[in-house]
Amino acid sequence: MSNVIDLKNKKITVMGLGLNQGGLGVTRFLAKSGAHVLVTDLKSEYELKPTLDQLREYNNIQYVLGQHRGEDFINTDIIIQNPAVPHNSKYLQMARAHGIPIETDLSLFLKICPSQNIVAVGGTKGKSTVTNLIYHIFSQAQKDIVLAGNMGISVFDVLTEINTNTIVLLEISSWQLEGLAQISFQPKIAVLTNILPDHLDRYDSFDQYACSEKLIFKHQNQSNYLITNLDNPITRNSSQETKANIFWFSTKIRVPQGSYLKNNRLIFTSGKKSIAFCSHTDIPLPGIHNISNVLAASNVCFLYNLPLSSLQEGIKTFPGVANRLEKIKTIKNINFYNDTCATTPEATIAAIQSFSAEPLILILGGRDKKLNYNQLLKTIKKRKNIIYLIILQHPQYNASEIIWNDIQKIKLDEKAELCNSMWEAVQKAYHKATPGTNILLSPAATSFGMFCNEFARGDSFRQAVHSLTREK
Numbered sequence: 001m002s003n004v005i006d007l008k009n010k011k012i013t014v015m016g017l018g019l020n021q022g023g024l025g026v027t028r029f030l031a032k033s034g035a036h037v038l039v040t041d042l043k044s045e046y047e048l049k050p051t052l053d054q055l056r057e058y059n060n061i062q063y064v065l066g067q068h069r070g071e072d073f074i075n076t077d078i079i080i081q082n083p084a085v086p087h088n089s090k091y092l093q094m095a096r097a098h099g100i101p102i103e104t105d106l107s108l109f110l111k112i113c114p115s116q117n118i119v120a121v122g123g124t125k126g127k128s129t130v131t132n133l134i135y136h137i138f139s140q141a142q143k144d145i146v147l148a149g150n151m152g153i154s155v156f157d158v159l160t161e162i163n164t165n166t167i168v169l170l171e172i173s174s175w176q177l178e179g180l181a182q183i184s185f186q187p188k189i190a191v192l193t194n195i196l197p198d199h200l201d202r203y204d205s206f207d208q209y210a211c212s213e214k215l216i217f218k219h220q221n222q223s224n225y226l227i228t229n230l231d232n233p234i235t236r237n238s239s240q241e242t243k244a245n246i247f248w249f250s251t252k253i254r255v256p257q258g259s260y261l262k263n264n265r266l267i268f269t270s271g272k273k274s275i276a277f278c279s280h281t282d283i284p285l286p287g288i289h290n291i292s293n294v295l296a297a298s299n300v301c302f303l304y305n306l307p308l309s310s311l312q313e314g315i316k317t318f319p320g321v322a323n324r325l326e327k328i329k330t331i332k333n334i335n336f337y338n339d340t341c342a343t344t345p346e347a348t349i350a351a352i353q354s355f356s357a358e359p360l361i362l363i364l365g366g367r368d369k370k371l372n373y374n375q376l377l378k379t380i381k382k383r384k385n386i387i388y389l390i391i392l393q394h395p396q397y398n399a400s401e402i403i404w405n406d407i408q409k410i411k412l413d414e415k416a417e418l419c420n421s422m423w424e425a426v427q428k429a430y431h432k433a434t435p436g437t438n439i440l441l442s443p444a445a446t447s448f449g450m451f452c453n454e455f456a457r458g459d460s461f462r463q464a465v466h467s468l469t470r471e472k
Contacts, residue, residue: 005108005111007030009036010077010078011076012077012080013039014026014040015040015081015092016040016041017048018051023051024051025154026105026109027055028055029159031061032058034060039062039064040063040064041063041066043065068091073098073100074094076100078100078103080104083106083175106172106176107180107183109159110180110183111183113168115163115165117165117188118170118188119169119189120170120187120189120191121170121191121193124193124197125346126193127150127172127193128150128151129290129321130193132147132318134297135169136318137310138304138306140314143306144163145169146158146162146166146169147169149171149172149176150171155170170187172216174209174215175199177213178215180215184219187216188224189226189227190227191297193228193292193296194229195232198371214241218242224245225244225247225303227249227258227299228246229248229249230249230252248260249292259298259299260295261295264279266278266291277308278294278312282312284316284318285320285325287325288350289350289354290354294315298311322458323341323458324342329466331465334437335437335439338462339441340441340455340457340458342444343454345376348364348444349375349376351440352379353379358437359433360437361432361437362380362386364391364400364443365392365443366446366450367446367449368399369446373399373403380412387415389407389417390429391407391418393418394449395449396450397450403444421450422450425464426439426461441458441461
């Protein structure tokens with residue numbers, strides 16, 4: 001879109017600074033641009049200290065913390081809405097009533113970004129792995145690419161690296177997509193990994209959530225590409241909802257166009273072309289869901305005509321993504337895996353299915369997002385290799401309570417217990433494990449309450465594992 005926007009001396013309210021780069025990048029960019037910035041956040045100065053420390057050098061930023069004031073949403077030129085802020089916030093409604101423009105960091109970025117060569121990756125699960133795999137392959141092939149978005153990297157931190165030909169690779173959440181409604185977002189390539197029940201504590205229904213995820217392709221036309229999942233019951237109907245040229249991926253059936261798995265070989269097909277580009281044994285990440293992720297990312301590589309050797313080498317050397325089935329350590333032949341980003345039952349089921357035979361100890365629990373845990377409990381009961389369950393207990397962890405009550409109903413409570421801290425959970429798991437056991441943190445719920453976010457939960461698990469010194 002590449003518009004020139006003069007921000008100098010503009011009064012701008014940033015609503016929501018956050019701790020995971022949510023508002024830091026845009027606030028720093030606005031301050032550097034000469035705007036008069038007011039940051040308002042419900043968190044206290046103490047809670048936001050790690051972020052505030054990175055903004056100390058700017059004297060054109062004011063802060064209103066621990067509260068929001070109506071006046072800050074009326075006496076301003078622009079509002080920057082953090083994606084975590086609900087669109088029906090009374091303060092945003094107040095701003096709309098007074099005609100104040102509302103942007104997000106991403107909508108502002110897209111208005112000034114010099115490149116229209118945008119690859120956007122969304123979906124409920126798998127988007128971080130797919131995004132990072134694409135970046136890994138393209139970087140190894142020495143292509144001009146930048147990575148940012150819903151992964152702790154602000155789009156404004158990479159803005160200076162972008163020219164008109166740069167591939168701009170963005171991981172985008174459903175909340176961020178909602179914030180792009182006013183600019184008719186039209187990526188060159190949209191990747192939609194899947195749509196599964198999630199965030200039902202924010203959305204009124206699953207259909208409403210699904211519509212938010214589909215915004216990634218809503219404004220695409222025949223010159224654009226949509227890469228999506230033929231195995232997912234929601235995304236497989238995408239051809240009826242978009243004008244984009246669709247490239248599918250599937251681990252179950254041959255696709256009309258795109259990538260699929262057949263006899264343990266990954267194959268790309270388009271027109272008369274059919275290329276077997278790797279074997280499932282070339283993929284270092286465990287689980288059928290990661291084969292699906294590789295198929296999705298590979299479609300992007302073929303659309304950009306990357307050399308086959310670059311794609312193959314990139315797949316083989318991809319280290320995975322922190323906090324997603326991340327192997328932390330092996331102690332006395334006991335393996336510890338951090339899957340803290342599994343914040344839904346479906347994600348935990350995928351993690352369980354990644355370990356077929358070895359004894360498995362699961363660490364579960366957190367705060368509920370109004371999701372259904374029935375299938376997860378059925379999976380746990382059916383899997384013979386799950387030898388123990390540990391549920392994190394906290395006053396705000398209603399998902400833990402649901403899981404614990406259901407475990408008792410299906411008489412699995414004899415091999416399960418509650419723990420009050422991550423350190424205690426790791427200690428108990430280690431003591432219950434025998435050589436060859438995999439200990440897996442895959443919570444099936446959010447972290448809020450015991451931790452500030454899922455990454456802090458993963459760090460806590462990592463620290464607890466590294467602190468183990470007791471000899472078995």
